[in-house]
Amino acid sequence: MTDSRPTHVPSVTFNDGTEMPQLGLGTYKLRGEECVRVVREAIQLGYRHIDTATVYGNEEEVGHAIADAIAAGDVTREELFITTKVWNDCHGAEKASASFQDSLRRLGLEYIDLFLVHWPCPQQNLYVETFEAIAKIQGLGSVQSIGVANFYEEVLRELVEKTGITPVLNQVELHPGFTQAALRQVHEELGIITEAWSPLSRGIALQNPIIEGIAAELGATPAQVTIKALLQLGCSVIPKTANSDRLKENLNALNFGLSQEQLNSILSLDDQPGFGRIFKSPWEFPGA
Template sequence: MGSMNIPSVSFNDDREMPQLGLGTYKMQGEECKRVVREAIELGYRHFDTATLYDNEEAVGQAIADAISAGDVTRDELFVTTKVWHSHHGAEKTQQSFHDSLSKLQLDYLDLYLIHWPWPQGGLFVETFEQMARMQGMGQIASIGVANFYGEVLSELIDKTGIVPVLNQVELHPGFTQPALREFHQKHGIVTEAWSPLARGIVLNNPDVKAIAAAHSATPGQIVIAYLLGKGISVIPKSSHKARLEENLKSVKIKLKRSDIEVLDSFEGKEGFGRMFKDPREFPGAQG
């Protein structure tokens, strides 16, 4: 299966990104290299990492190996990494970016994100301004954010005059962040979902299983298809080749309106809310 089958999302800076990608959180060393190579062979072109994940070297090596083997060209790939809140502020952001670029063995980055707004630190605006300067020097194609919410997004846009191309947030069935997505739509910001399968909780839901059976699909494929259908970018993580392939095939699933209504009905129900840290509080005063 080639990458041509993966739909793209358009950014407000006229660039595009494959809507489905591979998240690499908690993948390390040799395993990470293997998974990224397998994903490229299967047709993945969009890879998401971060300074925090401590695997930029492994991701970079896998990409370098795939390019030198002729499996893919750099232009076909879309690589995202993120600056951690310990490196907010102009100087530290620049240092963190160059460290990431060197570990990834790349001469430019497709997308650079602020990993968490860390409102208590008060440096996300300065950090974003520095990212915009580096973008102007041609080393970053697009700049965005992760885990931002309405108020900090508004402040960022008001103070810098720049609208991030994307906001990567916790998002899964039952917690699709409708108000935030409406804000994104109004400003032309792409919504990207991390933890789209909600630690597997959604996959065990009987309604999801029933929809999956009706489509001869897996619960995971149904969830990914549901989010893709809302125009959301999705970066599920898996280290199993069969699962990587399965996730990729989600793009072919067309859900019925009644399926979507069932999944929409989870919104706000008990057990379906936020499962990870709230960006209004995390990482707190100390950072």
């Protein structure tokens, strides 16, 4: 199970009709030649969805790997789905527009598939203006779809109400023990795809007895079981790794399924002590 290459990466469909591969590669903390190598290897293995951001400081390297892969004939630009994001210091109409153009230049692309507002930054209260700005860019044809990351229910609803535009996706911290059931329900109501960052919870989920037990039953790894659980919830999942073997391992989570009982056991971790949000709260980050 863990060694056979998957023949098909399923897609999710946005509320604007665009399709995106459900499983992708996160690139947070990947830098320099390591980033180029990992993205290049991922594309060779069959990854088509690559996630980066201005604040990651690796858009040039991601773009370099993409250019190399296209030049080698491994993939066409149209087969790839590239996401990047505007950072907190570029909220506001003019700064957000300039940030987009900078990302486009660094990536060396003619268009970006998905552009996100990286955090709501409620202290600045510019998330509506920022989203409106990227919606105008979308109208010019250099970005296919627009969305958000780390938005919570109140700001999501405000965004939709004030702009009349529903983000296609909200990328949030989501992993076993913190599967964000209430927010996922809001997303379903509004027609927003949920995307999970840090799906392996810095390895915490991989050492859980429930997940280890299911992995043993299936002849899979705990990481594969974790990724598969989130995929079966309908989430897009973007695990990050610099390890070649784990790139293959994560992709091969597509090669099996979990029973409803197994999935329910993993979801039950949300109710157990010691689990929950690991990273910054979007209500508070980045602070005043």
